[in-house]
Amino acid sequence: STLQEKINQTIVDVNDFPKEGIVYKDITPLFLNPELSGEIVDAFVEKAKGKVDIVCGIESRGFLYGIQIAQKLNVPFVLIRKAGKLPPPTISESYDLEYGQATIEVNSNYIKDGARVLIHDDVLATGGTAEACAKLVEKCGGKTTQFSFIVDLTFLNGKDKLTPFATDIVTLIE
Ligand code: 5GP
Incomplete structure (x- = not known):
């Protein structure tokens, strides 16, 4: 089966979490499968090769494959965290x-x-x-050239907020 099929078969829909009416995508079962996780990292690396100087991971699940992508690309990995978690100097x-x-x-x-x-x-x-992360990167003098996500909840039109920063938006499943 394809990578997309494997991800779709592994991710779990959780109804009414964290609030009633929300269908939450639980991606943590992906981490139970080292072979599939390796394929996911490789897919992201393939899309980013030669195009990026830094990988920024968004707290907290963005750290997990994010640092692996950075290491495979041989570029620095930078943590973007909720306020108050990182020591100074911060923006x-x-x-x-x-x-x-x-x-x-x-x-x-x-x-x-x-x-x-x-x-x-x-x-x-x-x-x-x-989008806020891309603004933060801009404040630091960097330029967001690619976004990547395992899942795009397309009905929320999130890509519309990101295209002003970068049109290269990699998503593995929708
Ligand atoms: P956004 O700012 O795009 O509305 O929300 C994205 C953030 O919320 C991400 O950091 C993401 O991890 C988290 N998030 C929103 N919905 C889900 C979901 O259904 N599953 C998971 N795993 N994370 C979600």
């Missing part, structure tokens, strides 16, 4: 949620001027989080 970016606001941070020294950045996460939903 932050706030963005709106359905209820309230969220703030993310990155070490202000790690993204060099003009660096081509891959922003990686597990799931693209509304795109608000990845």
Whole structure:
């Protein structure tokens, strides 16, 4: 079977999590399967080869394959975290949620001027989080040249928020 079929057969839909009416995609069963996880990392690496100088992973599931992608590309891996988790010096970016606001941070020294950045996460939903990450990368002087996600929840049109930053948006399943 294809990589897409294998991912689809492995990911679990969880109804009414974290709130009633939401169907949550649980991707953690992917990590139970080292062979499939290796194929997923390789697929992302193939798409990013020669195109990026840094991989930024979004807390927390973006760290898991993100660092493996960076190591295979032989480029630095940078953590983007929720506010208050990283020691200084940091730069932050706030963005709106359905209820309230969220703030993310990155070490202000790690993204060099003009660096081509891959922003990686597990799931693209509304795109608000990845968009805020791209703004953060911009504040640091970097340029987002690719986004990658395991899953795109296409009905939320998250890609629309990201195309102003980069049109290269890699998703393994929709
Ligand atoms: P967005 O900002 O695109 O609306 O939400 C994306 C963030 O929320 C990502 O960091 C992602 O991990 C998380 N997220 C949203 N929906 C889901 C989901 O159904 N499954 C998982 N695993 N993460 C989700």
